[in-house]
Amino acid sequence: MNNYYRTILINLHRIIYYVIKARIWMKDIDKHPEEERYNIAREMVDKMNKSAGYKTIAYGLENLPKEGGYMLYPNHQGKYDVPGIMATHEKPLSFVMDEKRSHIILVNEFLELVQGKRLEMDNPRQTVRVFQEMAEELKQGRKYILFPEGGYKENNQNVIEAFKPGSFKLAQMSKVPIVPVALVDSYKVYNSDHVGPVTTYVYYLKPIPYEEIKGMKTREIATMVENIIREKVEEHLKTYE
Numbered sequence: 090m091n092n093y094y095r096t097i098l099i100n101l102h103r104i105i106y107y108v109i110k111a112r113i114w115m116k117d118i119d120k121h122p123e124e125e126r127y128n129i130a131r132e133m134v135d136k137m138n139k140s141a142g143y144k145t146i147a148y149g150l151e152n153l154p155k156e157g158g159y160m161l162y163p164n165h166q167g168k169y170d171v172p173g174i175m176a177t178h179e180k181p182l183s184f185v186m187d188e189k190r191s192h193i194i195l196v197n198e199f200l201e202l203v204q205g206k207r208l209e210m211d212n213p214r215q216t217v218r219v220f221q222e223m224a225e226e227l228k229q230g231r232k233y234i235l236f237p238e239g240g241y242k243e244n245n246q247n248v249i250e251a252f253k254p255g256s257f258k259l260a261q262m263s264k265v266p267i268v269p270v271a272l273v274d275s276y277k278v279y280n281s282d283h284v285g286p287v288t289t290y291v292y293y294l295k296p297i298p299y300e301e302i303k304g305m306k307t308r309e310i311a312t313m314v315e316n317i318i319r320e321k322v323e324e325h326l327k328t329y330e
Contacts, residue, residue, distance in 0.1 A: 092287070093168070093279040096141045103140075104195050107133050111198035126202045127181040133199070134172040142286030143169070143278055147177035149293035153268065158227035159296065160260050162252075163270035164318050165236040166245040167280030169289065170272055174234060175203075177291050184234040185219075206233075220259045227263035234270075235259065237311060245276035247322055252315040254307035261307070266296040269314050271321035292321050 090098075097104065110129070114121050138144065153159070161182070163170060171184050181203070188207035191200055200207070206223060209215045223233060237252035260267050271292040277283045294317055302310050 090284070091279075091282055092141065092277075092284055095284065096137060096279070099140050100137050103133070103136055108195055108198050111202050115198075115201050123181045123204070126204075127175075130199055130202045131175055134176050138172075138176065144286070144288045145173045145176045145291055146288065147291045147293065149295075150177070152293045152295050153178075153180075154266055154296055156230075157265065158230045158263065159232055159266045159268050160227065160263070161232065161234045161268050161270050161293075162237050162256070162260075162314055162318075163234065163272050163291075164249045164322065165238040165241040166247070166272055166274075166276035167241050167243075167278065169275050169278035169280070170236070170241075171234060173272065173275050173278070173289050174270065174291055178232075180232060182232045182234065185223075185236075187240075210239075216255075220262060223259060224263040227259075227265045233259075237314065241276075241280070243276075244281045247273055247276070247326060249315065249319050249322060252311040254311040257302075257307045257310040257314070260299070260302065260310070264299040266298050267302065267310075267314060268296045269294040269317045269321075271318045271325070273322055273325045290325060292325070294318070294321060 107129070114126065161174065163174065175182060183203045183205045185206045185208055186200065188209045191197060191207045206219050208219055227233065235256055237256040238250045239253055242248070271294060273290040273292070274287065275289045277287045278289060297314070
């Protein structure tokens, strides 16, 4: 039994509790401010992590912009990526995911709590519409996670795939800073054969202001951010070998 199913079994009572609580809250979302909902999402992650022995260490928190919205662009390793980031990110944060995977029990409730976005990967018009919504929200101060690799491979082994240029169109539309995020060993939690405690790492790297990418092609931005993250992941792996 891998960690994914082990965690579900250990936390079955918590999953039932949080699913019911989230569904009740969603019936009248205006009663529950964003910060309150985000804190519940983080509480859920924290309790599951402690019960199963997962720990996430964050570096570079001082790099997060103090004011306004921003985009977090991390490498993608598996199901734990969003919880791992949220476990270390105190301010309310949301994320974007594949619509087809978003209706799984608990995932759906987690997404709803933080008012995340669902992308229909085979529907470019819907993607443009969602990006327009997100751009307006980012301008108003919201913060989002978007994975420029798209999907992920099982047992990732900290390998970084090519970043998709289209995902950086959102940063251009919203004109908010890009924060590259390097994830290390996140795949070990739910997307490998590893069983037992895991320590993962989140590196918040130096933000890239809009002025620096203004006029650049999205392919150039994608390559730049990919290289920044790849360099940090490789640096970590060499340090901890």
